[in-house]
Amino acid sequence: MSECHADFSVFPPVESALTEPNGLLAQGGDLSVEWLLDAYCHGIFPWFNPGEPILWWSPDPRMVLLPADIRVTRSLAKRMRNGGFELRVDSAFADVMRACGAPRPVKPGEGAAGTWISEAMVAAYGRLFDAGYAHSVEIWHDGQLVGGLYGVAIGRMFYGESMFSRVPDASKIALVRLAQQLQQWEFGMIDCQMETPHLSSMGARTLPRAAFVARLAELVKLPHRPGPWTFDVPD
Structure with a gap:
């Protein structure tokens, strides 16, 4: 295709x-x-x-992370080294999607946030996964899935969709490992969609939509790396 x-x-x-x-x-x-x-x-x-x-x-501006710009604080680097976490990739895609879609607590007294990741979305992105375009980056601890993210890769462009953490910093570790591997594979951008303080703190920035679309048009034409993926960045 x-x-x-x-x-x-x-x-x-x-x-x-x-x-x-x-x-x-x-x-x-x-x-x-x-x-x-x-x-x-x-x-x-x-x-x-x-x-x-x-x-x-297709919002304007667009939040993006250049893989080389990923920001790792000293405390996060220490947690990555000493936290006992295991990195897996593309081993539990549907589980990651469902974890991203689980209702999450918001401010006290407001109940739980709703979710847009329905079973129809899980099925749709599962088909993308089977076709080699969707991927999950997973953080495991003591045999339990504790954090991760999923997204879509076309050419040398990665589109981040959602992330989750069941323990502190797990989603940050997943994003760091993804960015490190994508830099090694010469991917040009990670699409983060909408601006958030959390993503800004990790090194993401906004681009005007026109600049974003022009750059992705170049990246999606580059050779595609089909799934399932295996990461070879050092732990």
């Missing part, structure tokens, strides 16, 4: 996305491998709540 068709897309131009809500581009379609690859190749991703139509987004 050809990953990207730069001269054709079922989606409107990303420049036509709304400014409020930021980046809403289209609704409808489906979550087939073909639709998802077309979306990611053009800087678009799905995000919608269960029961809603499929909504497609």
Whole structure:
């Protein structure tokens, strides 16, 4: 399967996305491998709540992390060395997605945050995983999955989707290990979608959408590294 068709897309131009809500581009379609690859190749991703139509987004600006810019504090480096964590890749993809989708506590008295990672999304990205495009980076401790992230890789571009931690710093460790490996593989960017203080603290920054789309158009044309992945960065 050809990953990207730069001269054709079922989606409107990303420049036509709304400014409020930021980046809403289209609704409808489906979550087939073909639709998802077309979306990611053009800087678009799905995000919608269960029961809603499929909504497609391309926000401006875009939060990205260049793999070489990953920021590792002394305390995090020490925890990575001495915390007893084990790194695995692509060994529990669906479990990582479901953990990312689990309701999470918010402020006291507000209950738990809702989730957009429905079983339909797990199934859709599972098909991407089976096709060699989706990946999970997992942090294990004493045989238990305690943190990780998942995303989509096309060419030399990685699109981060979501992460989770069941113990402190587990998702940070997953992101650090991913960035280190992607730097070694000469990936150009990790898409982080929306700006957050957490990602900023890890070295991510914002790019205007036009600059983001121009750069990813170059990266998705480079040779694809199909899954399942094996990391060879040192622990």
